[in-house]
Amino acid sequence: MGKINIDRIAAMMFGAIxxxxxxxxxxxxxxxxxxxxxxxxxxxxxxxLIQAILSTSHNKEE
Incomplete structure (x- = not known):
């Protein structure tokens, strides 16, 4: 939970751009x-689509 996911932050920034x-x-x-x-x-x-891929890959890790 406390771990910062760099890929997630990068994709969120990409989405914001x-x-x-x-x-x-x-x-x-x-x-x-x-x-x-x-x-x-x-x-x-x-x-x-980016957010959906991120949420599914994030759920698999846990």
Whole structure:
């Protein structure tokens, strides 16, 4: 419980960076609404997938 999982922290940071990139892209006025929605959905899905993989691999360790 007290052990810090470096892989988990790194993946969370990667997910946060993806989210920020998606937010910057979504707020870019050059893109239309459809493109913004697709980019946001893809980034959210990838982030969710990373978290799901992490939680399953974390549960196997214990």
């Amino acid at each position: 993806l989210f920020v990139l998606a937010f910057i892209t979504a707020t870019d006025s050059q893109l239309n609404e459809f493109e913004k929605t697709i980019i946001t959905v893809i980034a959210t899905s990838v982030n969710g």
